[in-house]
Amino acid sequence: MSNAEQYQGNLQYAVDIVLCVDATGSMHPVLDTVKSSALQFHDRLDDVMAKKGKAISQLRLKVIAFRDFGDDASTAIQQTDFLQLPAQARNFEEFVRGIEASGGGDIPESGLEALALAINSPWETGLDRRRHVIVMFTDAPAHALGTHAGTQSYPASIPRSLDDLFEQWGYARSQTAVMEQSAKRLVLFAPDLAPWSDPIAEEWDLTLHFASKAGQGLEEFEMDEIIETIANSL
Amino acid sequence: MTGYHDHSAQHPAPPGTPPPYASEPPPSWPQPSRGPHPPSASPASPALVAPPEKAQPALDDGPAVRPVPQRIWCVADDRMGLLALSVWTEQVPGRGEDADPFVAYHRESDQGVLAVFDGSGGAGAAPVWQASDGESRTGAWVGARVARLATDVWFHDVVDGEPAVPETLHDYLRFFQDHAPQRRSKISGTMRRQLPTTLASVHYRLVRPQGEPLLELRPLWAGDSRAYVLRPTSGLQVLTRDHTRESDALELLRTDPPMTNLVCADRDFTIDGQRLTYPLPCVLVAATDGFFGYVHTPADFEVMLLRTLEQAGTADEWADRIRREVQSYTADDASLAVVALGYHGFQDLRAQFTDRLEKLADRYLRTRPHGLDRLSPVPGEAGPGPAAAPEDPAGLPARVRVWQDSTWHAYRAGYETHLPPALEERT
Numbered sequence: 001m002s003n004a005e006q007y008q009g010n011l012q013y014a015v016d017i018v019l020c021v022d023a024t025g026s027m028h029p030v031l032d033t034v035k036s037s038a039l040q041f042h043d044r045l046d047d048v049m050a051k052k053g054k055a056i057s058q059l060r061l062k063v064i065a066f067r068d069f070g071d072d073a074s075t076a077i078q079q080t081d082f083l084q085l086p087a088q089a090r091n092f093e094e095f096v097r098g099i100e101a102s103g104g105g106d107i108p109e110s111g112l113e114a115l116a117l118a119i120n121s122p123w124e125t126g127l128d129r130r131r132h133v134i135v136m137f138t139d140a141p142a143h144a145l146g147t148h149a150g151t152q153s154y155p156a157s158i159p160r161s162l163d164d165l166f167e168q169w170g171y172a173r174s175q176t177a178v179m180e181q182s183a184k185r186l187v188l189f190a191p192d193l194a195p196w197s198d199p200i201a202e203e204w205d206l207t208l209h210f211a212s213k214a215g216q217g218l219e220e221f222e223m224d225e226i227i228e229t230i231a232n233s234l
Numbered sequence: 235m236t237g238y239h240d241h242s243a244q245h246p247a248p249p250g251t252p253p254p255y256a257s258e259p260p261p262s263w264p265q266p267s268r269g270p271h272p273p274s275a276s277p278a279s280p281a282l283v284a285p286p287e288k289a290q291p292a293l294d295d296g297p298a299v300r301p302v303p304q305r306i307w308c309v310a311d312d313r314m315g316l317l318a319l320s321v322w323t324e325q326v327p328g329r330g331e332d333a334d335p336f337v338a339y340h341r342e343s344d345q346g347v348l349a350v351f352d353g354s355g356g357a358g359a360a361p362v363w364q365a366s367d368g369e370s371r372t373g374a375w376v377g378a379r380v381a382r383l384a385t386d387v388w389f390h391d392v393v394d395g396e397p398a399v400p401e402t403l404h405d406y407l408r409f410f411q412d413h414a415p416q417r418r419s420k421i422s423g424t425m426r427r428q429l430p431t432t433l434a435s436v437h438y439r440l441v442r443p444q445g446e447p448l449l450e451l452r453p454l455w456a457g458d459s460r461a462y463v464l465r466p467t468s469g470l471q472v473l474t475r476d477h478t479r480e481s482d483a484l485e486l487l488r489t490d491p492p493m494t495n496l497v498c499a500d501r502d503f504t505i506d507g508q509r510l511t512y513p514l515p516c517v518l519v520a521a522t523d524g525f526f527g528y529v530h531t532p533a534d535f536e537v538m539l540l541r542t543l544e545q546a547g548t549a550d551e552w553a554d555r556i557r558r559e560v561q562s563y564t565a566d567d568a569s570l571a572v573v574a575l576g577y578h579g580f581q582d583l584r585a586q587f588t589d590r591l592e593k594l595a596d597r598y599l600r601t602r603p604h605g606l607d608r609l610s611p612v613p614g615e616a617g618p619g620p621a622a623a624p625e626d627p628a629g630l631p632a633r634v635r636v637w638q639d640s641t642w643h644a645y646r647a648g649y650e651t652h653l654p655p656a657l658e659e660r661t
Binding site for chain 1: 325487491564
């Protein structure tokens with residue numbers, strides 16, 4: 001804490017956000033919007049939070065771009081570490097600008113693998129009023145976990161079933177959760193299809209789900225609405 | 235009787251909402267085959283304490299530069315030994331999701347209720363209703379006001395014999411929520427609620443089991459707003475348990491966890507309750523988390539109430555000082571209702587809490603780490619303890635944490651005297 005005058009202890013929010021971005025071909029029409037909005041994310045979230053009278057003591061962003069292990073395992077996952085904003089804004093910008101919408105093969109994508117990686121992120125454990133938010137942007141259903149477990153570069157740490165992933169997400173008095181119950185949130189911009197709507201949005205706790213139309217990108221969502229939703233979930 | 239009501243931001247009511255204490259229900263009001271009926275009591279009978287119509291300016295805010303989103307209201311009736319006030323503020327002008335606090339007292343039956351309602355913005359952020367002025371209102375905004383209306387009607391019927399128990403309040407809330415404006419949202423998920431709001435209330439009744447008057451208290455609540463009882467000897471004691479997985483008040487300050495139960499229109503909810511008797515005189519308090527959720531240690535809320543009481547010359551001034559104080563530290567909408575019973579006027583009330591405030595100042599103000607906030611002691615004036623240690627800005631968070639732990643340890647036992655067990659721990 002460099003400035004004791006500004007210290008507000010437990011009254012500020014330490015926010016970690018993992019953006020899981022579907023970078024397959026069908027996202028092409030909307031990916032530029034998602035990317036440009038992601039680049040403004042820090043300022044806009046700060047602005048919305050300030051309007052709500054809530055201060056952020058620390059903001060870290062991590063991006064996981066995903067495609068399909070069944071199509072091309074070498075490009076299925078690209079990700080950053082947690083980047084502290086605004087200090088590491090340049091690293092964040094370079095990564096986001098480099099995401100290209102391509103590939104994907106069949107309709108389902110490897111969104112659950114991305115979600116598993118997000119859940120197991122190295123979340124902030126110090127500071128007070130922590131918020132650990134996963135935001136999923138996709139217009140497709142997901143392959144069942146483990147479907148492509150034998151492929152090259154498939155992360156060994158990923159649970160082999162949705163039930164196992166649910167155990168990691170956790171629930172009331174869960175002993176297996178890897179995320180903090182009071183901090184975690186899951187915001188889905190995903191089609192009204194399994195597994196996003198059912199079981200994840202319906203059964204996992206602390207979820208918000210914007211249903212998009214499968215295969216039609218996420219055009220119907222304004223970034224203002226997305227930012228507002230994330231800020232409201234904190 | 236004194237009172238003023240400063241409206242810098244007047245909110246239109248949801249459609250179908252009758253004015254408070256309307257003599258006739260609106261013709262279109264839905265009537266259940268069995269259950270609550272709309273507000274029907276006239277101002278003459280029963281004698282309920284309601285906010286006055288006349289607005290007056292707040293105390294010494296200086297020249298009006300911009301509208302201050304706040305309202306205060308108070309009433310003092312020395313004959314009844316009753317003093318009541320409420321404070322309502324909003325963080326963003328025109329966007330406040332707390333409803334006006336509800337305070338009512340029925341003289342003939344010696345019973346009353348105070349309640350606060352905090353519309354839950356995270357769960358009910360979507361617009362559900364457009365007011366006649368074109369302003370769009372969120373589900374949280376509407377939910378809090380509908381719950382207030384339901385509580386108002388419920389209390390009218392309690393006066394007429396309806397039992398003041400969680401089950402009846404639940405039925406009234408459910409009925410009004412079912413008939414309130416709702417809009418299908420494109421957002422779903424388990425965080426999502428229709429018309430979500432907290433409710434913290436205390437129904438009280440004067441009883442004389444053996445000649446001596448006692449208060450029979452029935453705290454009723456859902457969510458993380460709180461009700462308390464405050465006395466000079468025992469301080470502030472919480473009567474409600476937040477509906478969160480965590481129940482330690484300091485940990486709740488540090489983590490601000492999600493609620494596990496709150497009033498809403500689309501899912502089951504529980505109205506929690508307990509029953510106890512309490513000696514007179516005492517002060518009852520209901521508050522939303524804008525008051526107690528942005529302090530550094532749980533004792534700070536009581537310190538704020540008593541410091542403003544000590545500085546005030548009248549009940550009106552106390553309300554206004556509370557309003558200004560909470561606006562100086564909160565990051566949320568904040569509403570509060572206070573009812574003091576059995577004191578011989580405001581001066582008596584203030585005098586009785588002087589020693590308690592001095593004790594709190596010794597324990598929680600003079601020990602405060604330097605640099606924490608504006609309440610920190612001036613260097614050189616601090617007493618013994620952590621505040622007297624050499625100051626190292628980098629070590630401030632750790633010192634604050636130690637101070638929070640030790641002050642909470644000292645405060646906790648008294649504060650939790652009437653903390654009810656968790657729902658799942660009750661038979």
